[in-house]
Amino acid sequence: SFVDPTYHALFDFEVKWGDRSSFSDRDGMVLSEETAEKYFGDRNPIGETLDIRFNINGSEVIEEFTVRGVLKEVPNNASFSDNILLPFDRQKSLFSNMEDWTYRSTITFLQIKEPEAIARIKSTEQAYLDQINQANENWDMTGLYFQPLSTIAQNGHKAQNSPFHTSHISAIIMLVVISFILLLLVCFNYINITLASASSRLKEISVRKVLGSKRTQIIWQFLIENILICLISLGIGILLAAYLFLPWFNGLSNNTLEISYLNHPAIWGFTVGIILITAIGGAGYPALYISKFQPVKILKKEFQLVQKSRFQKFLISVQLLFTIVTIFSTIVLFLTSQHLRDEDWGYNQHNVVVIPLEKDTDFEKLKNDVQQNPNIVEVTGANERLGSRIYPVKIQVAGVEYEVPKMTVAPNYTQTLGIDLSDGRTFDPGLDAANQASVLVNEAFSRSMKWEKIVGKQIRIGDQNYRVIGEVQDFHLEDFFVDIKPLIFQVNTEDSYRYLSARTLPGTSEQVAKELESDWKKIYPSTPYTYYFQDAAFDNYFNHFAQVNAILSASSFMTVLVAIIGLFGFAMLLLSRKMKELSIHKILGANTFQLSRLITGEFLIPVIIATIIGLPIGFFMLKGLLSQIAPSSHIGWVPFLITILAIILMLGISLGKHIYTAVMVNPTWLLKEE
Numbered sequence: 001s002f003v004d005p006t007y008h009a010l011f012d013f014e015v016k017w018g019d020r021s022s023f024s025d026r027d028g029m030v031l032s033e034e035t036a037e038k039y040f041g042d043r044n045p046i047g048e049t050l051d052i053r054f055n056i057n058g059s060e061v062i063e064e065f066t067v068r069g070v071l072k073e074v075p076n077n078a079s080f081s082d083n084i085l086l087p088f089d090r091q092k093s094l095f096s097n098m099e100d101w102t103y104r105s106t107i108t109f110l111q112i113k114e115p116e117a118i119a120r121i122k123s124t125e126q127a128y129l130d131q132i133n134q135a136n137e138n139w140d141m142t143g144l145y146f147q148p149l150s151t152i153a154q155n156g157h158k159a160q161n162s163p164f165h166t167s168h169i170s171a172i173i174m175l176v177v178i179s180f181i182l183l184l185l186v187c188f189n190y191i192n193i194t195l196a197s198a199s200s201r202l203k204e205i206s207v208r209k210v211l212g213s214k215r216t217q218i219i220w221q222f223l224i225e226n227i228l229i230c231l232i233s234l235g236i237g238i239l240l241a242a243y244l245f246l247p248w249f250n251g252l253s254n255n256t257l258e259i260s261y262l263n264h265p266a267i268w269g270f271t272v273g274i275i276l277i278t279a280i281g282g283a284g285y286p287a288l289y290i291s292k293f294q295p296v297k298i299l300k301k302e303f304q305l306v307q308k309s310r311f312q313k314f315l316i317s318v319q320l321l322f323t324i325v326t327i328f329s330t331i332v333l334f335l336t337s338q339h340l341r342d343e344d345w346g347y348n349q350h351n352v353v354v355i356p357l358e359k360d361t362d363f364e365k366l367k368n369d370v371q372q373n374p375n376i377v378e379v380t381g382a383n384e385r386l387g388s389r390i391y392p393v394k395i396q397v398a399g400v401e402y403e404v405p406k407m408t409v410a411p412n413y414t415q416t417l418g419i420d421l422s423d424g425r426t427f428d429p430g431l432d433a434a435n436q437a438s439v440l441v442n443e444a445f446s447r448s449m450k451w452e453k454i455v456g457k458q459i460r461i462g463d464q465n466y467r468v469i470g471e472v473q474d475f476h477l478e479d480f481f482v483d484i485k486p487l488i489f490q491v492n493t494e495d496s497y498r499y500l501s502a503r504t505l506p507g508t509s510e511q512v513a514k515e516l517e518s519d520w521k522k523i524y525p526s527t528p529y530t531y532y533f534q535d536a537a538f539d540n541y542f543n544h545f546a547q548v549n550a551i552l553s554a555s556s557f558m559t560v561l562v563a564i565i566g567l568f569g570f571a572m573l574l575l576s577r578k579m580k581e582l583s584i585h586k587i588l589g590a591n592t593f594q595l596s597r598l599i600t601g602e603f604l605i606p607v608i609i610a611t612i613i614g615l616p617i618g619f620f621m622l623k624g625l626l627s628q629i630a631p632s633s634h635i636g637w638v639p640f641l642i643t644i645l646a647i648i649l650m651l652g653i654s655l656g657k658h659i660y661t662a663v664m665v666n667p668t669w670l671l672k673e674e
Contacts, residue, residue, distance in 0.1 A: 001082045001163070002085075002086050002088045002090065002091035003086070003087070003088055005023075005088070008020055008023045008024060008030075010109060010111055014071065014072040015069060016033055016036075016070045016071065016072045017036075017044050017045070017046050017069065017070040018046050018067075018068050018070060019068075022068045022069070023068050023069050023085070024087050025066075025068055025087065026087055026089050026090060027065060027066050028065065028066055028067075028068035028087060029050065029066065029068065029086055030067075030068060030069040030084070030085040031045070031069070031070050031084055032071055032073070032074075032081065032084075033070060033071065034083070035083045035084060036070045045067045046067055046068065046069070048066070049066050049067070051064050051065075052084075053527075054094055055358055055359075056094055056095065061094065063090065065086065076256040076258070078165065079149070079152045079164050079165060079166070080152075080165060081165075107159070110146075121146075122144065125143060125144045129141055129142075140403075152166065153165075154166070174548075178555045181322050182555070182559060182562065183277075183278070184322070185319050185322060185323075185559065185566065186278065186562055187277070187278055187281035188315040188316075188319050189319070189565050190278065190281065191315060192566055194226070194283055218287065219288065221287075222283045222287035223279060223280065223283055226279040226283035227275065227276075229279075230275045230278050230279045234271065234274075234275060241259060242259045246258065252547055252550050313570075313605065313606050315566070316566060316570050316603070316606045317610050319562070319610075320563060320607060320610030320611075320614070321609075321610040321613055321614045322559060322563075322614075323560060323563040323610075323647070323650070324610055324611060324614030324615060324618065324643055325614050325621070326552070326555060326556045327556055327559075327560065327643050327646050327647075328614070328622070328639055328640075328643045329556075329618055329622055330549070330553055331642050332618070332626075332635055333548060333549050333552060333622070334553070335636075335639065336545070336626060336633045337545040339633055340480050340542070341542060345476050346419070346473060346474055346475020346484075347417045347419040347475045349418075349534045349535040350506075351503055351505070351506055351507075351508075351509050352416075352417065352501055352502070352504070352534035352535070353501070353512055353513045353516070353531055353532075353533060354499055354500070354531060354532055355499070355500045355520070355531045356385075356498065356530060356531075357498050357499065358523075358524055358527055361495045362523050363381050363497040363498075363500060364495070366500055366519060366520070367500060369519035369523075370500065370502055370516060370519055373515060375504050375505045375511065375512050375515075376502050376505075377505060378415070378502070379416070379500065379501070379503075380409070380410045380412050380415075380416040380417070380500075380502075381409070381410040381413070381499060381500050381501065382407060382408065382409045382410065382499050382501065383407070383408035384407045384408065384498075384499070385499055386407075386417065386477065386534065387477070387479075387537025387538060388478065388537070389478055390405040390406070390407060391405065392404050392405045392406070393405075393406045393488075394462075395459055395461050395488070396459070397449060397459055397460075404485075404487065404488055405477070405487050405488070406461070406487075406488045407487065407488070407490070408490050408491070408496060408497075409489055409490070409497075410497060411426075411427035411429040411491055412427075412429055413427075413489070413501075414427075414440065417501065417503075417534075419472050419473065419475055420472065420473045421470055421472055421473070422443060422471050422472065423455060423471040424454060424455040424469050424471055425470045426440065426469075426470055426472075427440070427469070427489075437464075437465075437467060438467050438468075438469045439459055439468055439488050440468070440469065440471070440472055440488070440489035441459075441468055441470075441471055441472075441486070441488055441489075442472050442473070442474055442475070442484070442486065443473060443474045444474050444486045445471075445486035445488065446471055448486045454470075455468060455470065456468065459488070461488075461490070466490070476538075479537075479540075479541035480541060480633075481541065501534065509533055513531050516529075517529045560646070560650060563650060564650055564653055564654045567650065567651065567655065568654045568655075568657075570603075571603075571654060571655050585598065596655075596659045603651060607647060607651065611647065615640060615643065618643075619635060622635060
């Protein structure tokens, strides 16, 4: 990064070697600790020199810089960091158009005296916008955007090519919601299991009350017991997080999260709060509920714990609701990910090697060498990269102005990439003059213009008119986050292409990519050779889906596990008061199926309620999400079916042991007390 002299005054990054006052020397450079170790090892590099190669308007320029400083490694939670810092004055001398209004500026930091100053600064922006827009006819700047540095971690993703280390706020919200839901489910389970276990302690509590224990003492006994259980669980949880879950999550999300309780008192406060919430939430209701009953009624067996269990059924319904939504979301995103990988991109992205060029004037040289490879079918070029965002240009159609993305390509580009025509013809390699005055459009462009007849229409770009000679079928220029937009293809001479694309024979792409390095070295002997495969253009998009799927799958597994424990606890509580009833049914001739129906019947209402509410919630929630990240996808009936089957399986796992107990127990053991 090139930085102003004031950068080193504004940001107090800790210095390992060097004098901050010399950091802005015109021939100087400042390195990160990691970069210094890469080039100079462990020694102090102050005074050493490094050559940096710049590509300026297609020409190679090598500049020498002297190391003036080394910054200590920044913390993992820093919002931004750089490997090499160079003085801004050198950038101005290297790039002559920097003081031109056509130059696209990047991030600018402002230190203001008071928040109100931003409004005064914005009030003067129009003068700058007018000059910028007058110099840039193909795109308009509508305003300046100001973002507080204190909140850049939540909003830095909004900037294109953002230098900030940020996560999308939706990802953070998703993790917080998942954590909250899991904690809530655990508390619900804790209440059910505490009530179930308390049923075996009723006589103990009654004897204590008879011997003089007050209700408050009974309540405190329950709370303290559960706080101790929570503390033990917390210790185990921290160990699992530190050595199992955090390494897994960091590897998945490319983060460096770590447990640092001792360094952050706020986390200690949060942890204490979690313990109290869990302990009080789990044991508070049972303690208050059980401690109020008279010991005489309990000892005379005139009292049955939670006879109607409406509260427990409510908790189970909420648990199942969250579980259904989580399972449904996981299945939908997984199926959507598979669908998008199999979806037609609109062109043949396979068996295509793409090489970014150092100079656009070298396209023809490299093309002539590349074509000699027997495994290459066709070679073409483009000024833009297919699979990434392309800036729009201003056009006029019938006197009306629009902004539309434009690709500058070789005449055979659409044929080489397998982009099919739907009307008209493509560019003719032999008609250079005709090509210069012609354009292709995609179907989305024709729809936006409401054209019925496409061929022969006129489009004005800048000060020149172009004739539409054909229409190509729609294809995904960008990833599946965005809908297909209108697009124009224009031909230019071969000295304007920055990307060379070569279609290879099936199965030979990797071999060809390696073989082309020798051709590259003929033209660029000292420049690293880089390439990519066209079918990898959306890998970041698919990797994002894979990350979300992995996190949701783990969360879904935890939610299902917690729900199974909750159902198991509720069934245990239920059987504690229904075993005599089941024994009577058994003596009267009830078979295994009838006994199973009596047990599972208690769960039908919670399951039905949770399913009726949970599936629509999951559907509309995922429909809204997919409209933003995968507009072309849809939700079928498969996720509904799999979710229902998963809930049935959960019930079977949760109730299996209890059904087995009810079937196998000797009924006389329970009835002889009567």
